[in-house]
Amino acid sequence: MDVEEKINKFKEIVENSDNIVFFGGAGVSTESGIPDFRSKDGLYNQKYDYPPETILSHTFFVNNTKEFYKFYKDKLNAIKYEPNITHIKLAELEKQGKLKAVVTQNIDGLHQKAGSKIVYELHGSIYRNYCTKCKKFYGPEIIFGENTSDIPMCEDCGGLIKPDVVLYEEGLDDDTVRGAINAIANADTLIVAGTSLTVYPASGLIRYFRGNNLILINRDSTPYDNMASLVINESLR
Numbered sequence: 052m053d054v055e056e057k058i059n060k061f062k063e064i065v066e067n068s069d070n071i072v073f074f075g076g077a078g079v080s081t082e083s084g085i086p087d088f089r090s091k092d093g094l095y096n097q098k099y100d101y102p103p104e105t106i107l108s109h110t111f112f113v114n115n116t117k118e119f120y121k122f123y124k125d126k127l128n129a130i131k132y133e134p135n136i137t138h139i140k141l142a143e144l145e146k147q148g149k150l151k152a153v154v155t156q157n158i159d160g161l162h163q164k165a166g167s168k169i170v171y172e173l174h175g176s177i178y179r180n181y182c183t184k185c186k187k188f189y190g191p192e193i194i195f196g197e198n199t200s201d202i203p204m205c206e207d208c209g210g211l212i213k214p215d216v217v218l219y220e221e222g223l224d225d226d227t228v229r230g231a232i233n234a235i236a237n238a239d240t241l242i243v244a245g246t247s248l249t250v251y252p253a254s255g256l257i258r259y260f261r262g263n264n265l266i267l268i269n270r271d272s273t274p275y276d277n278m279a280s281l282v283i284n285e286s287l288r
């Protein structure tokens with residue numbers, strides 16, 4: 052099948068399905084201009100003494116909070132970015148009743164910004180922050196706003212504020228995982244895009260799919276290509 056035939060088949064599957072779930076990785080966000088902080092472009096190493104995986108770990112957050120927030124504000128501030136065509140189309144499909152849920156590994160909140168309602172954010176969101184002591188909720192401005200302190204503290208109790216983002220060494224939120232599994236297990240069509248499916252939890256969650264059409268859209272091939280009804284090796288446009 053050439054690309055045009057594949058796109059026609061994609062449209063046909065979407066047309067005929069009313070229980071679609073979308074599973075997206077970093078590739079969904081990069082089309083909005085958001086760099087993938089996991090990509091090994093050496094950019095981070097020039098400015099920081101540690102690799103991103105170290106800085107974005109629970110241990111580092113606890114022991115080097117100021118350095119953590121320096122990196123976090125510098126590299127993970129996605130609030131200025133806008134949804135791209137993928138986010139917008141998915142929100143439309145949900146409105147039409149065809150798409151039941153988005154499961155995402157991204158923390159930039161762009162699906163909600165595009166209008167999606169049911170979004171399982173496996174790795175949390177930069178839009179939510181909590182006091183580690185009293186659990187008071189804070190929006191993104193407490194961290195990304197102007198004149199914020201190096202280490203954000205709770206205005207009520209003085210506790211340290213932590214982003215609701217899953218750091219390395221931390222487990223995923225049970226309710227979010229359960230919701231994602233439930234949506235995937237009940238879907239008729241699963242579209243997986245912008246992820247190589249090699250990293251947990253992506254690889255594990257796909258196994259719950261029992262529906263008819265597995266569609267994989269990724270620049271590179273994935274370990275699940277032979278299980279898919281349609282594989283499109285392109286970046287998202």
Ligand SMILES: [Zn+2]
Nearest residue numbers: 182185205208
């Ligand atoms: Zn507090």
